[in-house]
Amino acid sequence: xxxxxxxxxxxxxxxxxxxxxxxxxxxxxxxxxxxxxxxxxxxxxxxxxxxxxxxxxxxxxxxxxxxxxxxxxxxxxxxxxxxxxxxxxxxxxxxxxxxxxxxxxxxxxxxxxxxxxxxxxxxxxxxxxxxxxxxxxxxxxxxxxxxxxxxxxxxxxxxxxxxxxxxxxxxxxxxxxxxxxxxxxxxxxxxxxxxxxxxxxxxxxxxxxxxxxxxxxxxxxxxxxxxxxxxxxxxxxxxxxxxxxxxxxxxxxxxxxxxxxxxxxxxxxxxxxxxxxxxxxxxxxxxxx
Amino acid sequence: xxxxxxxxxxxxxxxxxxxxxxxxxxxxxxxxxxxxxxxxxxxxxxxxxxxxxxxxxxxxxxxxxxxxxxxxxxxxxxxxxxxxxxxxxxxxxxxxxxxxxxxxxxxxxxxxxxxxxxxxxxxxxxxxxxxxxxxxxxxxxxxxxxxxxxxxxxxxxxxxxxxxxxxxxxxxxxxxxxxxxxxxxxxxxxxxxxxxxxxxxxxxxxxxxxxxxxxxxxxxxxxxxxxxxxxxxxxxxxxxxxxxxxxxxxxx
Amino acid sequence: xxxxxxxxxxxxxxxxxxxxxxxxxxxxxxxxxxxxxxxxxxxxxxxxxxxxxxxxxxxxxxxxxxxxxxxxxxxxxxxxxxxxxxxxxxxxxxxxxxxxxxxxxxxxxxxxxxxxxxxxxxxxxxxxxxxxxxxxxxxxxxxxxxxxxxxxxxxxxxxxxxxxxxxxxxxxxxxxxxxxxxxxxxxxxxxxxxxxxxxxxxxxxxxxxxxxxxxxxxxxxxxxxxxxxxxxxxxxxxxxxxxxxxxxxxxxxxxxxxxxxxxxxxxxxxxxxxxxxxxxxxxxxxxxxxxxxxxxxxxxxxxxxxxxxxxxxxxxxxxxxxxxxx
Numbered sequence: 001x002x003x004x005x006x007x008x009x010x011x012x013x014x015x016x017x018x019x020x021x022x023x024x025x026x027x028x029x030x031x032x033x034x035x036x037x038x039x040x041x042x043x044x045x046x047x048x049x050x051x052x053x054x055x056x057x058x059x060x061x062x063x064x065x066x067x068x069x070x071x072x073x074x075x076x077x078x079x080x081x082x083x084x085x086x087x088x089x090x091x092x093x094x095x096x097x098x099x100x101x102x103x104x105x106x107x108x109x110x111x112x113x114x115x116x117x118x119x120x121x122x123x124x125x126x127x128x129x130x131x132x133x134x135x136x137x138x139x140x141x142x143x144x145x146x147x148x149x150x151x152x153x154x155x156x157x158x159x160x161x162x163x164x165x166x167x168x169x170x171x172x173x174x175x176x177x178x179x180x181x182x183x184x185x186x187x188x189x190x191x192x193x194x195x196x197x198x199x200x201x202x203x204x205x206x207x208x209x210x211x212x213x214x215x216x217x218x219x220x221x222x223x224x225x226x227x228x229x230x231x232x233x234x235x236x237x238x239x240x241x242x243x244x245x246x247x248x249x250x251x252x253x254x255x256x257x258x259x260x261x262x263x264x265x266x267x268x269x270x271x272x273x274x275x276x277x278x279x280x281x282x283x284x285x286x287x288x289x
Numbered sequence: 290x291x292x293x294x295x296x297x298x299x300x301x302x303x304x305x306x307x308x309x310x311x312x313x314x315x316x317x318x319x320x321x322x323x324x325x326x327x328x329x330x331x332x333x334x335x336x337x338x339x340x341x342x343x344x345x346x347x348x349x350x351x352x353x354x355x356x357x358x359x360x361x362x363x364x365x366x367x368x369x370x371x372x373x374x375x376x377x378x379x380x381x382x383x384x385x386x387x388x389x390x391x392x393x394x395x396x397x398x399x400x401x402x403x404x405x406x407x408x409x410x411x412x413x414x415x416x417x418x419x420x421x422x423x424x425x426x427x428x429x430x431x432x433x434x435x436x437x438x439x440x441x442x443x444x445x446x447x448x449x450x451x452x453x454x455x456x457x458x459x460x461x462x463x464x465x466x467x468x469x470x471x472x473x474x475x476x477x478x479x480x481x482x483x484x485x486x487x488x489x490x491x492x493x494x495x496x497x498x499x500x501x502x503x504x505x506x507x508x509x510x511x512x513x514x515x516x517x518x519x520x521x522x523x524x525x526x527x528x529x530x531x532x533x534x535x536x537x538x539x540x541x
Numbered sequence: 542x543x544x545x546x547x548x549x550x551x552x553x554x555x556x557x558x559x560x561x562x563x564x565x566x567x568x569x570x571x572x573x574x575x576x577x578x579x580x581x582x583x584x585x586x587x588x589x590x591x592x593x594x595x596x597x598x599x600x601x602x603x604x605x606x607x608x609x610x611x612x613x614x615x616x617x618x619x620x621x622x623x624x625x626x627x628x629x630x631x632x633x634x635x636x637x638x639x640x641x642x643x644x645x646x647x648x649x650x651x652x653x654x655x656x657x658x659x660x661x662x663x664x665x666x667x668x669x670x671x672x673x674x675x676x677x678x679x680x681x682x683x684x685x686x687x688x689x690x691x692x693x694x695x696x697x698x699x700x701x702x703x704x705x706x707x708x709x710x711x712x713x714x715x716x717x718x719x720x721x722x723x724x725x726x727x728x729x730x731x732x733x734x735x736x737x738x739x740x741x742x743x744x745x746x747x748x749x750x751x752x753x754x755x756x757x758x759x760x761x762x763x764x765x766x767x768x769x770x771x772x773x774x775x776x777x778x779x780x781x782x783x784x785x786x787x788x789x790x791x792x793x794x795x796x797x798x799x800x801x802x803x804x805x806x807x808x809x810x811x812x813x814x815x816x817x818x819x820x821x822x823x824x825x826x827x828x829x830x831x832x833x834x835x836x837x838x839x840x841x842x843x844x845x846x847x848x849x850x851x852x853x854x855x856x857x858x859x860x861x862x863x864x865x866x867x
Binding site: 037038040085088089090091094095096098099100102103104105106107108109110111112113114117118217221225228232266267270271273274277278279 | 602647664671675792830835
Binding site for chain 2: 724746
């Protein structure tokens with residue numbers, strides 16, 4: 001078996017990865033919780049954001065700086081897509097929303113493919129190979145930064161939802177859309193804002209991921225299935241559930257990679273996913289069905 | 290054959306902390322129209338869903354033709370001869386009236402042609418004969434209520450459970466549909482109905498059970514139960530019966 | 542509609558099939574035949590999806606799991622065990638149908654519908670893809686080749702026209718089958734499940750059973766497309782078999798052509814492949830451009846033609862006649 005140091009290191013590494021999973025999942029669960037739709041364009045949006053960060057880096061801007069511009073940009077894009085494409089095109093039917101977001105994901109992914117081709121690209125940031133020494137383990141600097149920024153974003157999101165009027169409106173719509181409409185809340189606007197927030201979270205995730213990962217037109221898919229697992233695990237629509245679930249899945253992946261080999265690490269995630277869906281579709285942390 | 294067609298013994302249903310039905314017992318005699326009335330939230334619809342098998346009992350039994358139905362799912366109860374309608378009508382919106390009713394007819398007729406022919410006959414019986422090829426989504430509220438009735442009838446039930454088929458209809462529409470229900474009974478179908486429209490209950494039901502707060506508080510003919518002080522109190526609040534009585538004395 | 546006689550019900554299908562069968566007589570250009578074979582293959586896979594999604598209202602995002610199973614079983618039985626191609630093809634269909642039964646039992650029994658069902662099918666396809674890509678038995682990432690031995694008894698033909706006719710035969714047979722289903726009790730129950738599950742249960746429909754039967758049929762038909770694919774290309778790998786492309790095409794063609802209609806998948810497949818060829822002719826062979834177009838079409842179809850091309854035609858037709866009437 002492995003020494004405690006190696007296992008601890010694997011857990012810590014898993015936690016770092018898990019933080020990014022949590023961020024991607026929070027975006028997905030937020031949209032689900034408010035709009036009650038599963039956004040199948042989630043992965044493609046993440047990919048698009050990673051390419052945006054990549055283009056920015058080519059123009060000489062570090063992803064950690066680019067995030068300041070990209071997060072608002074993706075908020076606006078997300079807002080527009082929900083307000084003027086998904087909303088009207090779906091005629092309010094769940095099945096249609098499912099298909100519209102699927103259609104959007106195909107468009108985004110393939111426009112990226114046509115533009116950037118299928119090559120896998122990565123960037124070399126100056127801090128790419130520095131690390132944080134904890135005595136018994138070195139943690140790669142880019143992922144520590146990613147962890148830190150994720151925590152900050154999660155905190156900001158929490159403040160937004162819990163402490164502001166906009167957050168109150170979002171929570172009202174999530175609870176009861178008709179009631180919210182009756183007291184004068186502009187529901188399509190809140191929907192679009194929520195969708196925009198989701199996209200902005202993805203832009204942040206993209207910027208913190210790029211320095212330590214790679215990007216190609218299909219990269220988002222890997223994350224999105226993980227995010228689906230996390231969201232299902234944490235309970236559809238539950239933000240704290242997504243955070244805990246994300247960290248948990250990060251650790252599971254890291255440990256199963258350690259014990260069963262890298263290629264089967266992801267398989268474990270899918271099996272958990274299917275199992276949870278079949279046995280307890282409301283999620284382990286039991287939000288509503 | 291002896292014994293009631295349906296007998297419910299000590300039926301209870303708990304949803305979390307709420308006891309929606311609390312030890313209710315009642316019977317439905319063959320060939321009767323039996324009414325289940327009570328104030329809002331009394332548990333009528335819950336009791337109905339228990340009989341139809343859409344919910345399972347927390348305690349008690351539901352016996353049909355003397356057999357305990359246990360946890361039998363709704364579609365098997367339908368096969369045995371128990372069919373329900375829904376208070377909030379549930380048409381197959383994308384299908385025509387004929388196709389809607391044919392789904393019910395298929396329970397006893399495997400052949401498509403036969404089911405469609407049956408559907409036509411049933412539609413005529415409930416007064417939908419001239420709207421067979423209309424989409425169900427295009428029907429008026431009254432039309433949808435008739436469709437709900439026709440579909441259930443097409444399954445050729447022994448016991449028909451009608452959940453507020455008259456709710457939402459105007460008085461003239463109620464007048465039109467009451468004889469239809471009576472004809473169904475005269476055709477040999479036993480009926481158990483939940484109803485708020487008292488005028489219809491008075492004219493249709495042979496026997497009425499009154500449910501309040503999950504319990505059966507009175508039973509008898511419609512005239513008997515409307516005179517029962519316990520029933521008046523359940524509807525109008527504590528002390529209402531006494532107040533009404535004293536007013537009558539004062540007037541008298 | 543469902544009351545019409547057998548001639549009105551089955552006649553148009555046979556007429557269209559006969560008309561299409563003339564194509565190899567009209568042209569011997571391999572590119573056109575190739576493209577038509579692919580269109581028919583997608584129509585077949587899409588008709589499978591249509592049975593469950595169009596008639597039954599259960600939207601799967603992972604029909605690749607059936608296509609791929611049909612393909613791999615057809616290929617592996619021949620390559621590893623020397624089984625006759627036709628037997629392998631039949632086994633492929635049976636295996637696909639069986640995966641459908643199991644997946645259906647698991648997900649419908651636990652009450653999954655809507656997005657949840659879409660998600661679980663997607664995940665199943667992904668699990669199968671990862672496994673097929675990592676297992677030595679399936680040839681791993683290198684895939685599996687079927688030995689080239691062009692003889693009719695091996696389900697291999699030198700003439701594209703023969704493949705075309707076989708594909709057309711499969712599509713026609715399934716269309717006739719679906720028409721038969723439409724006019725049967727099972728079809729009526731399946732549509733009832735799509736329209737309103739609770740009402741169906743109240744009317745005596747065993748909705749779980751109906752859905753499992755539907756996914757089994759659906760899976761079998763899509764698996765047949767997978768098996769045919771292997772015989773046509775004599776090669777399969779994990780990304781072709783279980784990739785998202787086939788899941789997407791299978792759902793796209795009935796939606797574009799007309800959901801829950803017999804001709805929908807065929808119309809959708811021919812229209813989309815025509816369009817894809819046209820795009821390639823104009824835009825050149827830029828990777829992804831055809832799929833980007835598909836995606837936009839999907840969004841547009843849902844926004845403006847929720848009843849597919851057939852519905853759109855009918856609407857335009859009505860519009861014209863209304864225009865003339867006064």
